Amino acid sequence: MSESFEIGAPPIAVVLKKSARARRFSLRISNVDGTVSLTMPKRAAKRDALAFATAQEGWMRKHLDKQPDRIVPVFGGTILIDGAPVLLLQGQGRRVVFNAEGLAVPGTPEQLAGKLRAYLKTMARDRLSDASERYAAQVGRKVSRITLRDTRSRWGSCTSDGNLMYSWRLVMAPRAVQDYVAAHEVCHLLEMNHSAAYWANVAAVYPDYQAQRQWLRDHGAQLHRVVL
Known part of the structure; x- marks a missing residue:
C-alpha cells in the first residue's frame, strides 16, 4: 500500500x-x-x-517544469472526440447531446468533468465493442468480456480466456486508432505474444497498423493530459 x-x-x-x-x-x-x-x-x-x-x-x-500543462475541460472550451476538437456547450435537460454544434453537457461547471467522463466512457464502450466483435469474427475467435479502465501504461490488454480491456480515453483518438487498438488486442486471441506471427496476424486484419501505432507514440500523452 x-x-x-x-x-x-x-x-x-x-x-x-x-x-x-x-x-x-x-x-x-x-x-x-x-x-x-x-x-x-x-x-x-x-x-x-x-x-x-x-x-x-x-x-x-x-x-x-518541463511537464506539459494539464487540460481542464470548461464550457466554451473543446474536448477531443475521434481526434478532432469538439466545442463544449452548457446543455439543458438531463441528457448529453452530441451534434454538429458541439457537445452539450447539462449541469454546472463543477459537474462537467464527471458527466463528460461518463459520456465518453459510454461512447468508447460502444465503439470498441463493435470493433472488437468485427475483428474477432475475421480471425475466427470470440470475445468473452470487454472492460474499460483509465490505464496509464497501456491502451489495451487481452487475457487467454478472451477478456479484453481498453482505455476509455481512446475515444479521443481518431477512429482509425481506435480500430487499430481493437485489432491489436483481438489478434492476441491467436497469439499471446508479440512474435512475428502475431504481427503478421495484425497486418492481415489491419494493414495500416504502423501509422496508428505512430499516432499513439506521438499524441497518446495528450489524451492523458485531459483531467477527467
Whole structure:
C-alpha cells in the first residue's frame, strides 16, 4: 500500500511506495500525468525517505517544469472526440447531446468533468465493442468480456480466456486508432505474444497498423493530459 507526503513550497506531492526488491531510494516522474513516485526499501525509515526527497527537490522542480500543462475541460472550451476538437456547450435537460454544434453537457461547471467522463466512457464502450466483435469474427475467435479502465501504461490488454480491456480515453483518438487498438488486442486471441506471427496476424486484419501505432507514440500523452 502506498502513502504520500509533500515537500517544499509550493508543495510537491510525492507518492511513497515500499518495495521488497528495492535496494535504494529511487525517484520517478510520470511523463503521462506528472506524478512523483519515491520507491524505498521495505525496511527503510520514512524519515530517511523524506530526507532523500527533500535533497532532490531541485531535481524534481526542474523536471516538473518541463511537464506539459494539464487540460481542464470548461464550457466554451473543446474536448477531443475521434481526434478532432469538439466545442463544449452548457446543455439543458438531463441528457448529453452530441451534434454538429458541439457537445452539450447539462449541469454546472463543477459537474462537467464527471458527466463528460461518463459520456465518453459510454461512447468508447460502444465503439470498441463493435470493433472488437468485427475483428474477432475475421480471425475466427470470440470475445468473452470487454472492460474499460483509465490505464496509464497501456491502451489495451487481452487475457487467454478472451477478456479484453481498453482505455476509455481512446475515444479521443481518431477512429482509425481506435480500430487499430481493437485489432491489436483481438489478434492476441491467436497469439499471446508479440512474435512475428502475431504481427503478421495484425497486418492481415489491419494493414495500416504502423501509422496508428505512430499516432499513439506521438499524441497518446495528450489524451492523458485531459483531467477527467
